[in-house]
Amino acid sequence: MENAKEIFDRISILARLGPYEERQHGRLAGDFTRILELFKVLSEAPDLSDAGSDHSAAPLREDVAKPSISVKALVENFPQSEGSLLKVPKVIE
Amino acid sequence: MSLIQEIVRRVKTGETSAVQMAQEYLGRIDALDGRIHAYLQVLKDRALSAAERIDEKRRRGEPVGRLAGVPIAIKDNMTLEGEATTCGSKILEGYRSTYTATAVKLLEAEDAVILGKTNLDEFAMGSSTENSAYGPTKNPWNPDCVPGGSSGGSAAAVACGMAAAALGSDTGGSIRQPASFCGVVGFKPTYGAVSRFGLVAFASSLDQIGPFAQSAADAALLFDVLSQADPQDSTCQVGGIPGGTISPNGASRPMRIGLPKEYLSHEGASPDILGAVQNAVNVFKKQGAVIKNITLPNTRLALAAYYIIAPSEASANLARFDGIRYGRRVQSLKPAPRHDTGSKVQSQQEESELVELYRRSRTEGFGAEVQRRILLGTFALSHGYYEAYYGKAQAARLAIAQDFDRAFQGVDFILAPTAPTAAFRIGEKANDPVAMYLSDIYTIPVNLAGIAGVSVPCGFSSSGLPIGLQILGPRGSDRKVLAAAGQFEQWTSRQYFSDPKGVK
Numbered sequence: 001m002e003n004a005k006e007i008f009d010r011i012s013i014l015a016r017l018g019p020y021e022e023r024q025h026g027r028l029a030g031d032f033t034r035i036l037e038l039f040k041v042l043s044e045a046p047d048l049s050d051a052g053s054d055h056s057a058a059p060l061r062e063d064v065a066k067p068s069i070s071v072k073a074l075v076e077n078f079p080q081s082e083g084s085l086l087k088v089p090k091v092i093e
Numbered sequence: 094m095s096l097i098q099e100i101v102r103r104v105k106t107g108e109t110s111a112v113q114m115a116q117e118y119l120g121r122i123d124a125l126d127g128r129i130h131a132y133l134q135v136l137k138d139r140a141l142s143a144a145e146r147i148d149e150k151r152r153r154g155e156p157v158g159r160l161a162g163v164p165i166a167i168k169d170n171m172t173l174e175g176e177a178t179t180c181g182s183k184i185l186e187g188y189r190s191t192y193t194a195t196a197v198k199l200l201e202a203e204d205a206v207i208l209g210k211t212n213l214d215e216f217a218m219g220s221s222t223e224n225s226a227y228g229p230t231k232n233p234w235n236p237d238c239v240p241g242g243s244s245g246g247s248a249a250a251v252a253c254g255m256a257a258a259a260l261g262s263d264t265g266g267s268i269r270q271p272a273s274f275c276g277v278v279g280f281k282p283t284y285g286a287v288s289r290f291g292l293v294a295f296a297s298s299l300d301q302i303g304p305f306a307q308s309a310a311d312a313a314l315l316f317d318v319l320s321q322a323d324p325q326d327s328t329c330q331v332g333g334i335p336g337g338t339i340s341p342n343g344a345s346r347p348m349r350i351g352l353p354k355e356y357l358s359h360e361g362a363s364p365d366i367l368g369a370v371q372n373a374v375n376v377f378k379k380q381g382a383v384i385k386n387i388t389l390p391n392t393r394l395a396l397a398a399y400y401i402i403a404p405s406e407a408s409a410n411l412a413r414f415d416g417i418r419y420g421r422r423v424q425s426l427k428p429a430p431r432h433d434t435g436s437k438v439q440s441q442q443e444e445s446e447l448v449e450l451y452r453r454s455r456t457e458g459f460g461a462e463v464q465r466r467i468l469l470g471t472f473a474l475s476h477g478y479y480e481a482y483y484g485k486a487q488a489a490r491l492a493i494a495q496d497f498d499r500a501f502q503g504v505d506f507i508l509a510p511t512a513p514t515a516a517f518r519i520g521e522k523a524n525d526p527v528a529m530y531l532s533d534i535y536t537i538p539v540n541l542a543g544i545a546g547v548s549v550p551c552g553f554s555s556s557g558l559p560i561g562l563q564i565l566g567p568r569g570s571d572r573k574v575l576a577a578a579g580q581f582e583q584w585t586s587r588q589y590f591s592d593p594k595g596v597k
Contacts, residue, residue, distance in 0.1 A: 035527060
């Protein structure tokens with residue numbers, strides 16, 4: 001079983017954050033543990049599975065199939081292009 | 094009273110020009126914003142050019158829009174073509190938007206004048222606007238206090254007349270709570286009622302754009318302009334928001350008001366707040382409303398559910414800010430030049446350098462609260478914890494939404510406090526994230542359920558700070574909710590609206 005510090009260190013790598021200086025690490029890890037305490041109310045709650053699956057708080061509109069965007073329209077909507085090619089800034093120097 | 098209608102009338106009749114109107118508001122920004130810091134960017138030239146175009150249209154006898162010459166501010170997490178969008182974050186320093194958000198386009202199409210972009214908690218994560226990388230906004234009622242957040246800049250700008258209205262975004266209360274703290278009207282529409290295309294995403298299943306205004310009538314007018322279907326936002330409902338009806342209860346029977354015991358007996362609520370809300374309830378009762386005590390039993394799960402769901406979505410939405418795809422790259426580390434030898438060792442080294450670049454760019458670019466939430470979200474979605482946290486939170490969310498559905502079978506509206514306290518002092522909760530999260534305890538359930546909610550001023554604290562009343566309605570009841578807020582304003586003769594005392 002991982003302890004809180006091990007969890008924090010593993011998660012910070014997964015989140016592509018850190019490495020932190022000791023003081024910052026202590027503070028963030030401490031906050032992380034305190035906030036997890038807040039979540040205990042969910043594990044202590046009675047079974048929520050009867051909430052039903054036919055209800056959504058964030059309903060999406062119906063999907064409607066449409067023809068794909070044309071290359072011409074795509075190129076026109078791009079900040080820089082050359083012919084049918086899209087130009088992007090160089091990111092690796 | 095509609096400030097917007099009055100501005101439009103004056104501009105349309107030529108009593109004043111759009112340029113004069115813009116200059117008046119720009120002058121007020123010049124005079125006040127040094128003390129308040131509501132704006133991150135004032136777009137003086139753009140505003141004056143837009144105003145000149147409106148005046149020219151009028152001179153040529155062409156029709157002008159419903160918002161002709163109305164000076165409006167927008168939260169700096171909405172894009173405006175050619176202008177910076179910082180989201181209050183260092184990581185977006187230097188970024189210029191390549192397109193304009195649909196909500197802003199809709200305002201401009203009705204001849205509104207965009208004055209500038211307002212301060213916010215970084216990526217809209219916070220309840221005080223202290224998390225901005227560009228410094229906090231001050232509350233116009235007392236500059237030692239926060240304006241609320243995350244849309245604190247927009248609320249403060251409207252409160253002290255540095256904009257006639259403003260746009261904000263509300264993921265867990267970020268329009269309603271600052272509206273309450275600054276003594277203005279703040280409206281969170283039904284989820285899906287307003288396009289979020291061009292809004293930098295925080296938590297996509299919760300985010301909603303809405304207006305701040307000096308009256309419910311102004312908020313309703315802005316909502317009419319903003320509530321349009323948009324093919325660029327798949328959640329934006331086509332015809333989902335009924336128009337026309339302005340009667341609060343839509344019928345001749347008395348208005349039925351629900352009072353949820355979970356909101357009115359909360360131990361963290363100050364007596365000032367509970368007293369002001371009770372007075373507001375008495376006003377509704379005196380006007381013939383039927384008051385019913387109701388229960389929303391899963392309210393106690395809301396904070397936990399929200400602080401799992403919102404950070405989970407944020408961790409995914411903000412993954413793109415890594416110094417390569419988006420966002421400022423850390424200066425002191427550059428990926429090594431690629432000399433491909435096909436060696437496995439070289440490939441691992443390059444991968445490790447790239448990951449280090451991602452990590453350092455994100456750690457230097459994001460502030461502490463954003464990092465905290467990305468960490469929480471990554472944890473909740475990670476293997477071994479997903480069901481116990483994210484799965485439970487989603488089930489709790491459904492239970493909360495069903496509580497509201499049941500309640501709205503018996504009542505037209507629910508009244509509740511907007512926040513448990515009036516504005517708190519700058520720095521008071523800055524080092525205590527849990528205390529800060531509790532500021533949104535009354536607003537969060539509304540986002541989880543996707544319903545409509547407005548905060549309207551209903552009183553003052555013992556220290557003279559504004560207090561907001563929340564009026565909630567079921568999905569699609571937006572115009573009725575705003576009409577009820579408008580009636581409350583009339584019944585109370587707008588006595589809770591006044592000029593902020595912290596600025597003269």
